[in-house]
Amino acid sequence: MREGSYDDRGLLARLRRGDPQAFEELVISHQDRVFGVALRMLGSRAEAEDVAQEAFLRAYRSVAEFRGDAKLSTWLCAITSRLCLNRLDSADRRRTRHGDELLASVADDRPDPTGHLEQHERETALHRAIAELSDDRRIVVVLADLEGLSYEDVAETLAVPVGTVRSRLHRARMELRERLEKFL
Amino acid sequence: MTCLDARERFSELVDERLDAADRAAVDTHLVGCDACRTELERFRATVTLVRSLAPARAPAGFAQRVLTAAGDTPRVQPARRRWIERLVFPLPVKLPLEAAAVLLVGVGVAYVFTHSPELQQATRVEAPAVVQEPRSVENMAPSSTPAPAAPPREGMTPAADSRADVQAPPPAPSATAPPAPTETPPAPPPAAIVPPPAQPKREPAGSAATAPALRAPAAPAPPAVAESQMERRQQAPGIGSMAPDAQQREAPARVLRDSARAKESDLASRAVAKAVAPPDLAGALVVPSRAAADTALRDLVARHRGQVVATSVAGSTTTVEVRIPRDAFAAFVTGLDALGRWRPDRETPELPADVRVAIRLTE
Numbered sequence: 001m002r003e004g005s006y007d008d009r010g011l012l013a014r015l016r017r018g019d020p021q022a023f024e025e026l027v028i029s030h031q032d033r034v035f036g037v038a039l040r041m042l043g044s045r046a047e048a049e050d051v052a053q054e055a056f057l058r059a060y061r062s063v064a065e066f067r068g069d070a071k072l073s074t075w076l077c078a079i080t081s082r083l084c085l086n087r088l089d090s091a092d093r094r095r096t097r098h099g100d101e102l103l104a105s106v107a108d109d110r111p112d113p114t115g116h117l118e119q120h121e122r123e124t125a126l127h128r129a130i131a132e133l134s135d136d137r138r139i140v141v142v143l144a145d146l147e148g149l150s151y152e153d154v155a156e157t158l159a160v161p162v163g164t165v166r167s168r169l170h171r172a173r174m175e176l177r178e179r180l181e182k183f184l
Numbered sequence: 185m186t187c188l189d190a191r192e193r194f195s196e197l198v199d200e201r202l203d204a205a206d207r208a209a210v211d212t213h214l215v216g217c218d219a220c221r222t223e224l225e226r227f228r229a230t231v232t233l234v235r236s237l238a239p240a241r242a243p244a245g246f247a248q249r250v251l252t253a254a255g256d257t258p259r260v261q262p263a264r265r266r267w268i269e270r271l272v273f274p275l276p277v278k279l280p281l282e283a284a285a286v287l288l289v290g291v292g293v294a295y296v297f298t299h300s301p302e303l304q305q306a307t308r309v310e311a312p313a314v315v316q317e318p319r320s321v322e323n324m325a326p327s328s329t330p331a332p333a334a335p336p337r338e339g340m341t342p343a344a345d346s347r348a349d350v351q352a353p354p355p356a357p358s359a360t361a362p363p364a365p366t367e368t369p370p371a372p373p374p375a376a377i378v379p380p381p382a383q384p385k386r387e388p389a390g391s392a393a394t395a396p397a398l399r400a401p402a403a404p405a406p407p408a409v410a411e412s413q414m415e416r417r418q419q420a421p422g423i424g425s426m427a428p429d430a431q432q433r434e435a436p437a438r439v440l441r442d443s444a445r446a447k448e449s450d451l452a453s454r455a456v457a458k459a460v461a462p463p464d465l466a467g468a469l470v471v472p473s474r475a476a477a478d479t480a481l482r483d484l485v486a487r488h489r490g491q492v493v494a495t496s497v498a499g500s501t502t503t504v505e506v507r508i509p510r511d512a513f514a515a516f517v518t519g520l521d522a523l524g525r526w527r528p529d530r531e532t533p534e535l536p537a538d539v540r541v542a543i544r545l546t547e
Binding site: 020024028034039040052056060122146161162164166169 | 192194195196199201226227229230231233234235237239240242243246249250251253254513514517521525526527528530
């Protein structure tokens with residue numbers, strides 16, 4: 001789980017004053033999480049980078065209107081999640097079940113799997129299984145299991161009740177458990 | 185506890201979110217159920233596998249590209265600050281202009297006031313007019329339209345408008361008469377605009393749910409209409425036929441009636457504004473079949489002590505506006521997830537006691 005290492009309120013105050021260094025700190029501290037959410041949701045590094053950049057720019061433009069009643073990371077995740085879900089919903093987006101594209105994208109991140117064929121096969125199956133979840137279930141798994149957000153933070157990010165988070169996460173995990181049967 | 189109940193709690197068990205009672209119940213079940221113990225182990229392994237995925241890293245240079253793009257992006261100031269800045273800055277230009285504008289308005293008002301005898305009279309005469317004694321009513325010519333609550337002209341008395349008052353009841357004994365009983369009946373409560381908390385939980389589809397809201401605003405109108413019709417009918421024969429002391433007692437009644445009418449239209453317009461205020465929450469529900477989902481949604485609303493407020497269809501989208509008690513809202517949203525893919529438009533605001541939700545059904 002990645003945590004911020006600075007005071008949220010202090011950083012927020014500096015952001016509101018237009019301190020350019022504050023924004024740089026925000027980007028550097030949260031870029032992996034924001035990019036990671038986008039990548040797991042969209043399955044394409046290029047799209048993930050577009051969405052992640054747009055998420056930071058939206059935060060930059062509207063920080064004055066952010067009430068500060070949530071953590072900065074939760075707020076950024078909320079912006080990123082909305083952008084991803086809107087993009088996935090758009091009618092003209094031709095989506096494959098993007099397992100292969102995601103694997104190709106994510107594989108660039110990983111060290112050379114030579115000599116770890118079984119692990120590679122397991123991770124390939126895992127990426128594919130996550131990619132094949134419905135958008136609503138996938139975002140909950142990404143936020144809760146991959147990014148380590150609590151149920152409450154996920155609920156706040158997605159603007160749904162905690163009960164809905166619990167239900168969707170459980171359904172997603174049950175679905176993953178069936179798809180990954182042979183690796184368990 | 186059944187196997188199904190136990191397995192439904194596996195996520196909370198793995199995340200250590202079960203309360204003590206549920207935890208004890210699950211543990212007791214697992215002790216006696218090999219199948220569920222095996223299933224739990226597979227479930228835990230799945231969660232562990234998912235969590236073991238290496239975190240993604242932003243590509244090299246990403247932060248720099250964002251900072252560069254941000255340099256070209258205008259920032260949004262808080263609304264209040266924007267207003268203040270627009271009013272005040274630049275100082276050397278805005279302040280003199282605004283001072284001149286204030287001065288000009290003040291001079292204009294003073295000029296209009298000093299050159300308008302009617303306005304001066306209005307400010308002088310208006311207060312005593314309500315209790316002024318009627319005079320020479322018999323000599324006043326009837327006019328074709330009833331006067332509204334306008335200030336009486338010099339030489340005229342409020343009773344000159346008493347042709348509007350002829351239908352009033354027999355005069356009360358006191359000079360400062362109590363309000364007449366035929367004074368405009370109190371307006372139906374504004375709640376009439378909003379469909380009443382319906383006892384039958386199942387609402388008819390389509391326009392019936394909107395009918396009460398559409399019909400209700402008409403309700404306050406008839407008494408006022410009937411009264412003005414009465415006024416016109418009574419005009420010709422009425423003048424001069426009332427005793428002077430009766431006319432005097434009618435003047436306060438007329439003022440009260442006029443203020444009641446003003447209150448009615450204010451209440452009606454506030455009620456209409458309430459009816460068209462935006463819902464507390466809106467979102468899209470993507471479903472396999474809109475018709476089936478519409479029926480299932482109404483069942484869901486009924487099961488959660490809610491009420492369907494309105495339904496509208498626009499193209500391929502059916503919008504159903506519902507009202508759900510706050511304490512049932514969480515379970516209601518869980519039910520929405522079972523019907524299809526529920527996508528709220530924005531973060532959930534602080535919910536009122538009665539949550540109005542607009543649900544757009546699309547296929």
